[in-house]
Amino acid sequence: xxxxxxxxxxxxxxxxxxxxxxxxxxxxxxxxxxxxxxxxxxxxxxxxxxxxxxxxxxxxxxxxxxxxxxxxxxxxxxxxxxxxxxxxxxxxxxxxxxxxxxxxxxxxxxxxxxxxxxxxxxxxxxxxxxxxxxxxxxxxxxxxxxxxxxxxxxxxxxxxxxxxxxxxxxxxxxxxxxxxxxxxxxxxxxxxxxxxxxxxxxxxxxxxxxxxxxxxxxxxxxxxxxxxxxxxxxxxxxxxxxxxxxxxxxxxxxxxxxxxxxxxxxxxxxxxxxxxxxxxxxxxxxxxxxxxxxxxxxxxxxxxxxxxxxxxxxxxxxxxxxxxxxxxxxxxxxxxxxxxxxxxxxxxxxxxxxxxxxxxxxxxxxxxxxxxxxxxxxxxxxxxxxxxxxxxxxxxxxxxxxxxxxxxxxxxxxxxxxxxxxxxxxxxxxxxxxxxxxxxxxxxxxxxxxxx
Amino acid sequence: xxxxxxxxxxxxxxxxxxxxxxxxxxxxxxxxxxxxxxxxxxxxxxxxxxxxxxxxxxxxxxxxxxxxxxxxxxxxxxxxxxxxxxxxxxxxxxxxxxxxx
Numbered sequence: 001x002x003x004x005x006x007x008x009x010x011x012x013x014x015x016x017x018x019x020x021x022x023x024x025x026x027x028x029x030x031x032x033x034x035x036x037x038x039x040x041x042x043x044x045x046x047x048x049x050x051x052x053x054x055x056x057x058x059x060x061x062x063x064x065x066x067x068x069x070x071x072x073x074x075x076x077x078x079x080x081x082x083x084x085x086x087x088x089x090x091x092x093x094x095x096x097x098x099x100x101x102x103x104x105x106x107x108x109x110x111x112x113x114x115x116x117x118x119x120x121x122x123x124x125x126x127x128x129x130x131x132x133x134x135x136x137x138x139x140x141x142x143x144x145x146x147x148x149x150x151x152x153x154x155x156x157x158x159x160x161x162x163x164x165x166x167x168x169x170x171x172x173x174x175x176x177x178x179x180x181x182x183x184x185x186x187x188x189x190x191x192x193x194x195x196x197x198x199x200x201x202x203x204x205x206x207x208x209x210x211x212x213x214x215x216x217x218x219x220x221x222x223x224x225x226x227x228x229x230x231x232x233x234x235x236x237x238x239x240x241x242x243x244x245x246x247x248x249x250x251x252x253x254x255x256x257x258x259x260x261x262x263x264x265x266x267x268x269x270x271x272x273x274x275x276x277x278x279x280x281x282x283x284x285x286x287x288x289x290x291x292x293x294x295x296x297x298x299x300x301x302x303x304x305x306x307x308x309x310x311x312x313x314x315x316x317x318x319x320x321x322x323x324x325x326x327x328x329x330x331x332x333x334x335x336x337x338x339x340x341x342x343x344x345x346x347x348x349x350x351x352x353x354x355x356x357x358x359x360x361x362x363x364x365x366x367x368x369x370x371x372x373x374x375x376x377x378x379x380x381x382x383x384x385x386x387x388x389x390x391x392x393x394x395x396x397x398x399x400x401x402x403x404x405x406x407x408x409x410x411x412x413x414x415x416x417x418x419x420x421x422x423x424x425x426x427x428x429x430x431x432x433x434x435x436x437x438x439x440x441x442x443x444x445x446x447x448x449x450x451x452x
Numbered sequence: 453x454x455x456x457x458x459x460x461x462x463x464x465x466x467x468x469x470x471x472x473x474x475x476x477x478x479x480x481x482x483x484x485x486x487x488x489x490x491x492x493x494x495x496x497x498x499x500x501x502x503x504x505x506x507x508x509x510x511x512x513x514x515x516x517x518x519x520x521x522x523x524x525x526x527x528x529x530x531x532x533x534x535x536x537x538x539x540x541x542x543x544x545x546x547x548x549x550x551x552x553x
Contacts, residue, residue, distance in 0.1 A: 039467075039469060039470050039529070040467055040537075040538060041537065041538075042529060042530035042537045043470070043529070043530040044530070134471075135471075135472075135524075136471040136472060136524040136525075137471065138471075138528070241516065244515070244516060245478075245516055245518070248474070248476045248513075248516075248518060248520055249466065249476075250466050250467060250468050250469075250474065251468055251474065252468040252469070252472045252474050252509060252522035253509065253511070253522065254511055254513065254520055255511075297470075302531070302532065303532070348532065350532075350533070352535065358535055359535055359536065359541045359544070360535075360541075360542075360545060361535070362502075363500065363501065363502050363526070363545065365500075365545070365548055366548070378532075380532055426532075427530070428528070428530060428531055428532075429470040429471075429528060429529060429530060429531075432469070432470070432471045
């Protein structure tokens with residue numbers, strides 16, 4: 001049996017090629033699957049439980065997919081709804097779906113898969129040894145779990161399969177692995193599991209596995225021996241090279257991919273061109289694990305920030321920018337400690353010299369002098385009020401600080417007034433761990449919702 | 453002495469999750485691939501990124517003419533000191549690395 005999975009793009013919000021999508025619908029897919037996010041844009045989205053993409057854009061693109069689903073008469077699945085896949089973001093996606101369903105007069109069975117975790121339950125699981133670190137995980141204690149504003153577990157194929165088994169028209173899932181929403185149906189229908197996971201990894205970024213990667217739309221056909229990649233936009237071609245090279249993308253290991261319940265091994269996979277557009281892949285292996293684990297992601301508050309920006313254009317100051325910046329930090333810190341009575345460890349002041357070494361800091365190898373430098377000042381403190389007040393302490397230094405007492409008072413360029421910009425609460429990722437489950441569904445909640 | 457970026461087709465860097473960075477060196481030809489794997493040591497790459505050699509994972513992938521390095525991120529993604537949310541710029545550090553003739 002062949003299972004056709006239509007993937008409109010790498011993420012909802014990145015747009016897709018409507019002509020290519022229509023072409024995919026005409027090929028009679030068995031499911032339409034799209035990813036709604038990842039950790040790639042940083043910890044604030046998970047910390048706040050919000051989407052990175054505009055609601056209006058998301059709604060326009062989701063509406064197009066809901067229309068395509070109605071036409072195809074097959075399930076539509078979104079994983080990692082609202083960028084982070086926390087329950088709040090799932091509710092946001094469900095609201096958008098309701099609004100569109102009303103507009104389109106669609107009557108829908110929705111399966112909602114929630115992946116947020118209770119921090120107290122996670123803390124206990126950690127104490128009981130059911131949460132273990134992955135390589136390069138931060139050191140955490142049981143108490144650290146309580147500091148997270150959101151913890152999500154990444155659902156795999158089992159949880160998506162449970163949602164599909166409700167015969168839902170649309171599955172709105174919280175955090176899933178990027179691949180699970182694609183691999184689930186082929187696995188349910190008995191296609192080769194190695195092919196299912198491998199094809200899912202190749203397809204999860206849409207047409208990024210082909211030439212003309214921005215076109216988005218790709219079809220992956222799964223069967224009992226392998227899978228076939230078919231990019232659908234005009235001028236998009238998959239080759240054995242573009243497909244196999246996609247295993248490199250955002251993977252720390254290009255041959256092994258860990259998923260809930262096992263791992264994919266593509267060491268012996270072979271890639272063959274069927275013609276100048278389609279690629280056939282066989283020989284991918286799925287290796288089940290003894291324990292069933294799901295990955296956890298967590299974000300917690302990491303202080304409040306105030307930022308200021310100023311520009312150095314005077315050659316003398318550009319040349320001595322690092323000395324100037326270090327002197328400002330030292331003098332401003334002393335003044336803050338003296339006047340506000342705060343302890344040295346309660347705040348940070350950083351001046352990044354953009355154009356000189358803001359990308360790599362001390363690892364920068366270039367020594368050539370730029371003609372101007374942007375100075376990005378970042379104040380981090382435990383409250384917004386304190387961060388903003390320290391920003392006000394910093395302001396006159398950035399405006400007028402001389403390199404030596406002997407020189408005339410300089411003035412530097414500020415592009416903004418007020419110069420202090422509040423970044424508000426910031427967040428940090430604090431988990432790179434897996435949670436062991438006896439029953440794959442035990443950390444997830446499946447809800448059925450009827451609309452219309 | 454030429455820089456790595458002048459010898460190969462493309463170098464890209466990207467997050468591999470919030471805690472890892474991965475850098476793909478697309479050599480472009482078998483010749484460039486052989487040239488690079490003979491001259492680019494993991495220790496050199498570790499030094500450029502300021503991490504320990506034993507923390508770096510290296511993959512020499514002959515059929516793609518790719519050399520890939522994965523390493524714990526120099527700063528955890530989005531932490532106070534992280535200058536690069538997506539890990540996009542780090543490829544430039546390798547592109548500018550001089551290789552012995």
